[in-house]
Amino acid sequence: MRESCQHCGFEFRLNVVSDRRTSTKYLRAGCCNAPLRPCPDPNELLRSPNITTNECEYLQRLVDLDWFSGKVAAVLLQIEAKVKTSGEVRA
Template sequence: MKVCPHCGNEFRYNVVVDRRTKFKYLRSGCCDVALRSCPDPEMLMRSAHLSEDERDYLKRLIPLPWFGGQIVAVLLQLEAKVQQASKEVVA
């Protein structure tokens, strides 16, 4: 169980979508604190460091209007993988 650093309750992600801009961002599900922007599947698709299965997964997500917590967890993992691979290439 992950603990929220803001309120100490059980932590989970909520995806909130701005109705005007369609911008997705993450909030904590326990205390509704704004956390950060949601990883964008279209931006992740541009990385050369993803497998074909990961790309196929992202292609299915692009048209979705919002994401559930499990999808956000996968997006965050893919984002971390891309960032780590980018750092290794630069170094």
């Protein structure tokens, strides 16, 4: 069963938008463009001692990208959730 958007009720899709001035990426609902939250930053996630070698390699490929697809954002959210449940990110 597909997930419904809590904002518009249609089929939820994840979308990433980039602020042209700051290069900060934000997550938005792709169905209605409702703002959700900032996109996880691959640089921050790389500082975690709790990521696997595969996750580290994946994140390193994303660091310099100007934009992410919804699928990439979903993977970033999964890695972020893992990092948060296993401990804090190193400074």
